[in-house]
Amino acid sequence: MNQQLTTQRNFDSMRKSLNTLGSSVSAIILALSICAVLLLVTGKDPFAAYSKILETGLTGEKLLEMLKRATPLIFSAIAVAIGFKMNLFNIGVEGQYLFAALIAAEMATHVSLPRPLHILFILVVAMVSGAAWASIAAFLKIARGVNEVISTIMLNYIALSFIQWLFESFFRDDSDGGLNVKTTKIAPSGRMPDLVHDRLNGMFIVALIVAFLYWIVVFRSRFGFRLRASGLNPIAARTAGIPANRMVLIALMLSGAVAGLIAMPAVIGDVYGYGPSAIATQFGFAGISVALLGRNHPLGIIGAALLFGFLDSTSAVLQLSGIPSSIVKVIQAIIVLVVVIVNEASSRRYNRRTAERAAADLKSQEVPQ
Amino acid sequence: MQSGSAKSSQTLSAESAHVVELANISKSFPGVIANRDISLQVARATIHAIVGENGAGKSTLMKILYGLHQPDSGTIAINGVITQFKSPSEAIAAGIGMVHQHFMLADNLTVLENIILGYEPTKYGVLSLGDARKRVKELATSIGVDLNLDLPISELGVGQRQRVEILKVLFRGAEILVLDEPTAVLVPQEVDELFTNLRKLVANGTTILFISHKLDEVLSISDQITVIRQGSTVSTVSPKMVDRLKLAELMVGSDLPSHGKRTTLVGEKIQLSTNKLTVLGKDRKNPVENVSFKIFESEIVGIAGVDGNGQFELCEALLGLVDIEGTVEIGGKDASKLSIRERLDQGLAYIPFDRHREGLMLAASLWENSLLGHETSLSRGPMIDFDAAKKSCREIIDRFGVMTPNELVPAFVLSGGNQQKLVVGRNLATAPKVLIAAHPTRGIDVGAQAAVWEEIRRSRDAGMSVLLVSADLEEVLGLSDRILVMFDGEISAELDPKSATPQILGKYMTGTQ
Numbered sequence: 001m002n003q004q005l006t007t008q009r010n011f012d013s014m015r016k017s018l019n020t021l022g023s024s025v026s027a028i029i030l031a032l033s034i035c036a037v038l039l040l041v042t043g044k045d046p047f048a049a050y051s052k053i054l055e056t057g058l059t060g061e062k063l064l065e066m067l068k069r070a071t072p073l074i075f076s077a078i079a080v081a082i083g084f085k086m087n088l089f090n091i092g093v094e095g096q097y098l099f100a101a102l103i104a105a106e107m108a109t110h111v112s113l114p115r116p117l118h119i120l121f122i123l124v125v126a127m128v129s130g131a132a133w134a135s136i137a138a139f140l141k142i143a144r145g146v147n148e149v150i151s152t153i154m155l156n157y158i159a160l161s162f163i164q165w166l167f168e169s170f171f172r173d174d175s176d177g178g179l180n181v182k183t184t185k186i187a188p189s190g191r192m193p194d195l196v197h198d199r200l201n202g203m204f205i206v207a208l209i210v211a212f213l214y215w216i217v218v219f220r221s222r223f224g225f226r227l228r229a230s231g232l233n234p235i236a237a238r239t240a241g242i243p244a245n246r247m248v249l250i251a252l253m254l255s256g257a258v259a260g261l262i263a264m265p266a267v268i269g270d271v272y273g274y275g276p277s278a279i280a281t282q283f284g285f286a287g288i289s290v291a292l293l294g295r296n297h298p299l300g301i302i303g304a305a306l307l308f309g310f311l312d313s314t315s316a317v318l319q320l321s322g323i324p325s326s327i328v329k330v331i332q333a334i335i336v337l338v339v340v341i342v343n344e345a346s347s348r349r350y351n352r353r354t355a356e357r358a359a360a361d362l363k364s365q366e367v368p369q
Numbered sequence: 370m371q372s373g374s375a376k377s378s379q380t381l382s383a384e385s386a387h388v389v390e391l392a393n394i395s396k397s398f399p400g401v402i403a404n405r406d407i408s409l410q411v412a413r414a415t416i417h418a419i420v421g422e423n424g425a426g427k428s429t430l431m432k433i434l435y436g437l438h439q440p441d442s443g444t445i446a447i448n449g450v451i452t453q454f455k456s457p458s459e460a461i462a463a464g465i466g467m468v469h470q471h472f473m474l475a476d477n478l479t480v481l482e483n484i485i486l487g488y489e490p491t492k493y494g495v496l497s498l499g500d501a502r503k504r505v506k507e508l509a510t511s512i513g514v515d516l517n518l519d520l521p522i523s524e525l526g527v528g529q530r531q532r533v534e535i536l537k538v539l540f541r542g543a544e545i546l547v548l549d550e551p552t553a554v555l556v557p558q559e560v561d562e563l564f565t566n567l568r569k570l571v572a573n574g575t576t577i578l579f580i581s582h583k584l585d586e587v588l589s590i591s592d593q594i595t596v597i598r599q600g601s602t603v604s605t606v607s608p609k610m611v612d613r614l615k616l617a618e619l620m621v622g623s624d625l626p627s628h629g630k631r632t633t634l635v636g637e638k639i640q641l642s643t644n645k646l647t648v649l650g651k652d653r654k655n656p657v658e659n660v661s662f663k664i665f666e667s668e669i670v671g672i673a674g675v676d677g678n679g680q681f682e683l684c685e686a687l688l689g690l691v692d693i694e695g696t697v698e699i700g701g702k703d704a705s706k707l708s709i710r711e712r713l714d715q716g717l718a719y720i721p722f723d724r725h726r727e728g729l730m731l732a733a734s735l736w737e738n739s740l741l742g743h744e745t746s747l748s749r750g751p752m753i754d755f756d757a758a759k760k761s762c763r764e765i766i767d768r769f770g771v772m773t774p775n776e777l778v779p780a781f782v783l784s785g786g787n788q789q790k791l792v793v794g795r796n797l798a799t800a801p802k803v804l805i806a807a808h809p810t811r812g813i814d815v816g817a818q819a820a821v822w823e824e825i826r827r828s829r830d831a832g833m834s835v836l837l838v839s840a841d842l843e844e845v846l847g848l849s850d851r852i853l854v855m856f857d858g859e860i861s862a863e864l865d866p867k868s869a870t871p872q873i874l875g876k877y878m879t880g881t882q
Contacts, residue, residue, distance in 0.1 A: 220755075222748045229741055232730035238690065239719060239727045240742030241710035351781070356397065358782040361774030 023346035031335040056317040070309030074207040076287025079259035081296040086231040092152025094284025095159030100130040100260035105274035118190040127257035134256025182275035201269035394443035421597035436460035466543025481518040528559035557875040636666025640834035645695035656682035669835040671849030679858035716802030736762035765794035786813035
C-alpha cells in the first residue's frame, strides 16, 4: 500500500513536470509556425530561414556563443523570478544591473587583492549595489504603498541618468584614448578567468551556481516557503505571522542583488571596466521574457536562456543570407506571447484534471466518515 | 421517493405544470462529490427548497441549472421545453436568476445603478435612467421592498444588499429565482423580512428555488423540500409531513450527533483579556470602541453579532494586524506591542472569517497549507523538513477526517467543508492556549460542523480558551459558556446561554434593545 502510494506520488509529480514541459515545447512549436507564416507573407522562405538558423547555430563556435549569451539572461531571469514568486513585478532589473555594473567596475579599481578575493569583492559590490538600488522601490512600497511596477520603471530612467552623471563627472578615464570611454581598466587580479579562451568565461559557472542557490532558497528553505506563501495568498501569509513588509524588502533586495550580476560577464570577463557603449543594455527586459518562458523554475530558466542565447547567436549570420536578423527578436517575442497563453490554458486544464482525479481517487478509496 | 422521473420526462408538454424539471442529471465534476441521477420537479409559483450537506451536490446542481456547468447526462426542462444552457447568459434569457451567497455588487455605485448594471435601458443609444427608475420602483413595490434607490451600496446593511441582489435579478426578467443560502448572513428579524418579500414574489407568480441547510427556515418557508445526499436526491417531501429531526436525518443519512453538555469546569486563570480596546477608524467611525473582556482557561466566550459590527476588526486587533488603543493580554502578559508572529508564539491561534481570503493558498498543496504558520517547528535548520511537514499534514487529515486522496493535492480540489476542517486542524493540531474562531463552521455541512464543534470542545476540556465569533446563533448558544453581543463596535450585552434565545440575541444584535 505504502509502496503503491509512493509510486502514485512519483507519477503525480512527473505528470506535473511533463505537463509543464509539454506546454512549453508546444508553445515554441506554435510560435515557430506563426513566424513561418510571417516570413511567408514577407516573401521569405521560412524553411530556408529555419534551416539556416539550425545550420549555423549548431556549430561548436556558435554553441559556445549560445552559452555566453545565455549567461546574463540566466541572472536576469532569476532576478525577475524571485520577484514573481512573491507576486512582485520587478521591472527595474535594467536599472539595477547597470547601476551595479558602474559601481562594481569603479570600486574594483580602488582595491588591490589577490585574484580570487578580488573577483569575489567585485561580485559582492555588484550585488550590494543592485540590492541597494532595488531597495528604493521596496521602501517606497512599504512606507507609501507605491506600486512596485511603477516605481521600478521610473527608477530605471533615474538610474540611467544617474549613471551617466556619475560616469561623466567622476569615473570616466580618458587615458586610454579613443572613442570608447570607460572606467579605469580592472587589474588582472580582478578578471574572471576564461573557460574557453576568448569565447566563454567563468561567469557561466557562476550563473549555474546562482540558479542552484535560487532553487535551494526559494523552493526548499523556510524563507523561500514564506516568500512563496506571500505570493500565493498575501493575506493568509500575513495572518499566519509572516511579516509582509519585511518579505517585500528582502525579496526585492535579493532580486536586485542577483540583477547586480547581469553585467558581470562583460565587466570582469570582457571589457574589464564599465563604459556606456561597452556594456550591453536591455537584459533587464529580456529577463522578464526568459523568466516567463522558464516559468520561474531554475531548470526552465536555464533552458529558456539557452534557447534565447541560441537564437541570438544566429542573428548575425541570418543578416548575411538576406533574412532580416530582427526575425530572431520576432520569434522570441512570439514565443513568449504564445507561452503565456498556452501556459494559462494548460494550467487550467491541468487543474481540472487534478480535481477530477482527486474525486475519482476518493471514490475508489472509500474514506470512512 | 420513487417519483418516476423517466415517465414524466416523456410526458413533457408545453403546458407542463412544472416550471423547472431536472431529469436524471449526472455530472462528474471537479470536486469531491458529483451529481448522480438527480431528478427534481418544481411547480410554478412555489418555493422549493433544496437541502443537503455542503458538498452534497446542491451547488453543482444549481450551477448546472444556471448554465455554469453542463451535465454529462440528463435533461433540463424549463416550462416543459427541454433546454441546454451553455452559459449563464442563456439561463438568464430563459428567465432564471441566481442570487449568490456572496453579493456581487459595486460598492460605490448607487442602488439603482447596481440594479440596472449590464441591462441599462437606453433611448437612441443614450442611457434613460428615468425609465429604469420607474421600472425598479414598480418591482420593489410589488414585493414590498422599500429602498432609497440613490444611496450607494456601501451605506446599506447586509439585508438591504440582498434585496438589491434580488431586485437586480428580477430586473433582468427572472421568473425563476435561485437563492443560494440567502439567510446565512441575516439575523432572525431580517430573515422574517426576507420571507415576507419572498412570499409576495411567489404570489406574483415567481418560482423560487431556495438552497439552505437551516432546517427551521426551510420548514417554515417552503412548499416542497428536496433532500440531496452525496450527489443524489434522497427524497422530496412536503414540510407538513416532516419535522426538523426527520429532515436532518434524511440529510445526513444517520442519527444526528447531539449537543454534548460540558462536564469540565471553567478554569480560574485569565488567558485572553482586553482593556478598553479601540480600533481606530481612519476616516470613519472607530470599528471597535472601548471593548473589555476576559476569557478564562477552558472557557468558550461567544461573540454574537451581525456581520460588520466590529467583530472582524476585533479579531484583527487581537492578532496584531491593526493599530489599537487600549491593551490586549495573552496568558496574563501584555501583548499589545507584539507582532503577529510573537502573539502566535504565545499560544494564540486563529481560524479566520474567510478561509479563502485569509486561510488558504488554494493553488498550493494541502501539506503546504498545513505548514503555513508552523514553518519554524517543521524545519531543520533554515530548510523546510518536507517529510515532517507532510507527516504533520497526514495527521491532521486523519484526526479531523479531511476527505482527500492524499496530502499532495492542491487545496482547491477539496470541498468547502473539507477545506475548513484543514484550517481548523492546522490551528488545533499544535494545542494552542487561546483560539480565536471566527465562523468556524460557516458554509460547511452538518457532519463537518459536528466534527469541528467536537474538536473545539475537546480542546476546551484540555484547557484551551476560545473566543467564538459567529453569526450562527445556534452555534453561539450551543458552544458558549458566556455570550457577548457586539453591536456597532461595542459590546452591547453579556448573556448567559442557558437563558438566552435567538430572539433575545437578535434584539441586542440589531440594537433594538
